[in-house]
Amino acid sequence: MARWMRILRQPACFLAVCRLLRLFQKNYKHTGQAQQDVTATYPSLHEDVVNALDNVPKPAPLFNHDGRKSEIIKSCNTNIMGRFACQNPKCSSPGWGSKKIAIQIRGFRNNTYDAVVFKQRCRTCQYLGTMHIDDNSYIERVAYRLKKWAGVPVETPEYNAVVGKPPHESSLCEGCKAKCCPMLR
Numbered sequence: 001m002a003r004w005m006r007i008l009r010q011p012a013c014f015l016a017v018c019r020l021l022r023l024f025q026k027n028y029k030h031t032g033q034a035q036q037d038v039t040a041t042y043p044s045l046h047e048d049v050v051n052a053l054d055n056v057p058k059p060a061p062l063f064n065h066d067g068r069k070s071e072i073i074k075s076c077n078t079n080i081m082g083r084f085a086c087q088n089p090k091c092s093s094p095g096w097g098s099k100k101i102a103i104q105i106r107g108f109r110n111n112t113y114d115a116v117v118f119k120q121r122c123r124t125c126q127y128l129g130t131m132h133i134d135d136n137s138y139i140e141r142v143a144y145r146l147k148k149w150a151g152v153p154v155e156t157p158e159y160n161a162v163v164g165k166p167p168h169e170s171s172l173c174e175g176c177k178a179k180c181c182p183m184l185r
């Protein structure tokens with residue numbers, strides 16, 4: 001034991017142990033849940049977005065499948081609607097609906113775009129929820145933004161009034177954490 005302590009006390013070894021501990025902490029930050037993607041993209045809805053553009057702008061923008069590697073030339077933080085189910089089998093939460101799911105729509109060069117949707121955490125246990133977005137709200141919001149960027153005159157969409165609902169909790173919203181949520185104050 002004393003020998004181990006002696007080895008541990010060596011600075012290089014101590015630093016290595018610290019680094020390992022930090023790595024462990026990072027991966028199991030929230031209630032022991034392994035690290036997961038806190039965002040999702042929906043390239044499968046691109047076709048519907050293009051249909052909602054009604055032929056303007058032309059040519060229609062393409063979905064950028066590798067947005068992380070592209071240079072963003074414009075972006076917009078907004079909200080869509082959807083539902084979440086808690087992934088924690090021990091949690092009693094029945095899941096939750098949200099009219100304020102953060103989405104960042106990004107425009108790149110070569111007439112491409114993507115839209116990053118941010119997940120939310122369970123109020124009861126802090127686990128990351130499984131996200132089911134409302135397709136129509138996604139399509140409408142993304143098409144609106146692409147038209148606006150192209151200079152097409154568009155009516156401002158009506159924002160859903162959130163009445164009688166608990167306020168948006170930034171600590172449970174991955175969009176707020178990434179500073180990409182319009183609800184972040």
Ligand SMILES: [Zn+2]
Binds near residue numbers: 087123
């Ligand atoms: Zn839960």
Ligand SMILES: [Zn+2]
Binds near residue numbers: 102168169170182183
């Ligand atoms: Zn938020």
